[in-house]
Amino acid sequence: MVGHAGARLLADLADATGLTSAFSLALARLRQRRRDHEPGRIAVDLAVLLADGGEAIADLAVLRNQPALFGPVASDPTAWRLLSQLDATILAELRAARAQAREVAWAQHAETRGDFPQPTVAGQQVDGLVLDIDATIVICHSEKESATRTWKKTFGFHPLLCFLDNTGEALAGMLREGRAGSNTTTDHITVLDQALAQIPDAHRHGTPILLRADSAGSSHGFLAHIRGLRQQQVDIRFSVGAAITEPVRTAIQAATGWVPAIDTDGDLREHAEVCEITGSFDPAGWPEGTRFLVRRERPHPGAQLSLFDTIAGWRHQVVATDTPPGGGSIQHLEARHRAHARVEDRIRTGKNTGFGRFPSRIFAINQAWLQLALTGIDLLAWTRTLLLDGDLASTEPKKLRYQLLHVAARITRTARRTCLAIAANWPWTDALTSAFSKLAALPRPAG
Incomplete structure (x- = not known):
């Protein structure tokens, strides 16, 4: 059994829009050893954490303790170390990476949703x-x-x-x-x-x-x-x-x-x-x-x-x-x-998505935290515009987390396939499974 199963939607959307690869390219020089966690993936995990309602780096434990759902997630000290390295030059590169992913997300919307x-x-x-x-x-x-x-x-x-x-x-x-x-x-x-x-x-x-x-x-x-x-x-x-x-x-x-x-x-x-x-x-x-x-x-x-x-x-x-x-x-x-x-x-909902409290005594780290919070807000916005319909397409993040992102599920493996089984009687199961289906059908950026 896993919790926060819907948050996997955010992580997969980051991959589908090219955000993860763009972050990885922007932060490539921060990786010191081959076995280290990919810096771009750490940044995306932090953005997913904030979009999911986390308030502190320690909340990465929610993702880290479910490797079957989220894969390998960096430790808290590793995440702190990454944030401490994000100077003004690297933050500018992260902003450029966000713009690149946004262009893809808007193109995906034009192709799948129209105007x-x-x-x-x-x-x-x-x-x-x-x-x-x-x-x-x-x-x-x-x-x-x-x-x-x-x-x-x-x-x-x-x-x-x-x-x-x-x-x-x-x-x-x-x-x-x-x-x-x-x-x-x-x-x-x-x-x-x-x-x-x-x-x-x-x-x-x-x-x-x-x-x-x-x-x-x-x-x-x-x-x-x-x-x-x-x-x-x-x-x-x-x-x-x-x-x-x-x-x-x-x-x-x-x-x-x-x-x-x-x-x-x-x-x-x-x-x-x-x-x-x-x-x-x-x-x-x-x-x-x-x-x-x-x-x-x-x-x-x-x-x-x-x-x-x-x-x-x-x-x-x-x-x-x-x-x-x-x-x-x-x-x-x-x-x-x-x-x-x-x-x-x-702004009110954004304060519940990362920038309502800042984790460090160091101003530069808090600047980096703000940029990742904005990224988390974007992931929620893209989820609503690309993957959801009806009331859920306009609902606030708190309700979205309560109904979709924090749902529990069971991971099953059969015929060499891994499946995420959500309770059939959960009122928003159809909406979540439909969102995963729409995510899989999104056109992917070339390269």
């Missing part, structure tokens, strides 16, 4: 790729290198992350000290560039891309960088939160032409209105063609209001976007931006 998934907002499809950048605080309960006091007066790290809304893939992440600024231009540029490097060339240069961020992503230097990418044949546009300055506040007071806002189903939302205030104030520093949309709604209990909002009796939010007129109604553009809140769910 790439498109997110929907208020009942309408958003064409192209949608990238969401956001930062989060990871609290540390012990002294770790670069763990500092945060702007929320807690203690820990302040990583910046980028997710793909279409599939839930974790494109990029940067581990930062706790006191790192929320709107640091250079960090946003680095994470965006790393995220774009993860997108296959055919999509990066031939597909519209929307970058969403809260007001931390509205620095003029960052938006100028986005505009510069369009000169490199990257069709990218932005939708970011904007601060309500005194000129903006004056424009809001003078605004007319308010229309009802729409909710997530596309229906008109009561007590919420949207208006465009482009041209009502001097947009100095903003890229040419930036439009400004303002949303006002009656504040809900507990809402944090400025003095202006308290007096006006409305809660105001401003969105800046360079989507030109004709790209959708102002109601849809505003609702499209509010869907950026989905990244908070990605």
Whole structure:
């Protein structure tokens, strides 16, 4: 009998997408002796561990103690030693390996599932790729290198992350000290560039891309960088939160032409209105063609209001976007931006997939851990988009583990074949066996 039988699906998917071989090539020079564990396999095992819900390197014992299911798995000291060797150069090679595997996974999706998934907002499809950048605080309960006091007066790290809304893939992440600024231009540029490097060339240069961020992503230097990418044949546009300055506040007071806002189903939302205030104030520093949309709604209990909002009796939010007129109604553009809140769910589940706690006192090891956590998130996303159907194709990782990944099974051998026998009365046996069948049928990368 073996446990976590469904997690074998993740390990096999890493092989099918070429992730294991790409990691092995990137880490080949770290192997010292022929009998050593393959460094690429160790990295994949750690990513599978995190995708399966493990929280520490010691959790490798779940895989190691089931060699009939997972094969030979490195010891904890060997895994620690690998992480300690992953410097900035090797991490860049691992990111390139992830991009290579992603290109294969997307090609497999095109061949077996058809069109790439498109997110929907208020009942309408958003064409192209949608990238969401956001930062989060990871609290540390012990002294770790670069763990500092945060702007929320807690203690820990302040990583910046980028997710793909279409599939839930974790494109990029940067581990930062706790006191790192929320709107640091250079960090946003680095994470965006790393995220774009993860997108296959055919999509990066031939597909519209929307970058969403809260007001931390509205620095003029960052938006100028986005505009510069369009000169490199990257069709990218932005939708970011904007601060309500005194000129903006004056424009809001003078605004007319308010229309009802729409909710997530596309229906008109009561007590919420949207208006465009482009041209009502001097947009100095903003890229040419930036439009400004303002949303006002009656504040809900507990809402944090400025003095202006308290007096006006409305809660105001401003969105800046360079989507030109004709790209959708102002109601849809505003609702499209509010869907950026989905990244908070990605971060919440991501914290349960590796980057909610970091294992080492050494910052470089924790940086490597973050990259493997992002890899684990990708494995879960590819599992949902390539191998699952129905509700399971959109379920959160916790439920996926509970229903599929942690299932027990029996390994049987007959007629020189090894089989994994799952209880027939388990409610999700058919879904798991179907996933294994789809995995076996995936086209494999050449070489």
